[in-house]
Ligand code: SF4
């Protein structure tokens with residue numbers, strides 16, 4: 001059995017003074033053991049909320065899980081008590097965030113922070129935990145790990161802090177690592193190194209990864225499958241090859257165009273997607289992308305697009321796939 005995580009019909013909302021924000025509106029996806037799923041989308045699309053709901057880290061209230069299930073290794077995490085969830089977090093599922101400075105404890109030596117989880121979850125002695133902490137720092141590529149273990153986070157560079165976060169997250173050998181924009185705060189060279197590191201460690205430790213990012217460029221090298229999220233729903237999902245080489249959703253086309261390319265004239269490098277996502281207080285009935293879509297048809301405004309299965313692995317919610325929809329070339333011809 002290779003299925004590790006299965007999220008079904010997840011709906012998450014937040015109460016605010018202005019009304020209810022429907023942040024996640026019926027999300028379905030799965031992750032197999034040892035594979036990497038990237039969840040890609042603009043900020044506010046619900047990707048971080050989805051991740052935090054898996055970890056049960058959303059504050060309730062104002063957050064509320066309205067519907068859905070999150071099966072992890074066969075059990076629904078949404079049915080777990082806080083105490084039981086506490087034993088899953090950091091041990092079975094770990095998370096790394098964009099800014100390690102906010103998730104590392106500034107007053108505790110880095111080695112000690114790795115040891116904490118090992119003592120709590122693995123019931124290691126202090127001596128064993130220390131040994132393992134040094135091993136982990138070495139594994140994430142920090143030179144002189146014995147010395148690094150005795151230092152505080154502020155003595156580390158940004159890239160080193162992210163490596164330390166990964167060491168903490170992987171110390172207990174979790175089955176799933178959720179990385180939320182793990183490289184966004186870093187410069188491009190360091191970004192590539194961290195992605196490379198995550199990929200190496202995944203092979204070594206056989207950890208599944210959910211990589212959450214706004215940047216499709218970051219995921220190319222590491223993901224097996226990609227889910228594209230927009231306005232609280234997954235609009236397209238498929239293998240990396242399907243998303244990069246056979247994308248079917250106009251929003252995915254937009255994301256791909258906005259991936260910076262080398263060897264291309266500066267002015268052509270970044271093509272933004274014009275417009276803004278819909279308001280999630282009262283999301284549109286039809287396709288959430290309709291207001292920004294160059295191909296929007298009458299049907300798109302009133303009816304949420306059905307799920308079209310392009311292959312066993314490639315799904316898209318877009319009316320262009322309907323057999324009676326005009327072909328994309330016809331739109332282009334009509335516009336001249
Ligand atoms: Fe565009 Fe219609 Fe497809 Fe939505 S369903 S992405 S509006 S063509």
Ligand code: MG
Nearest residue numbers: 043044047048
């Ligand atoms: Mg986010």
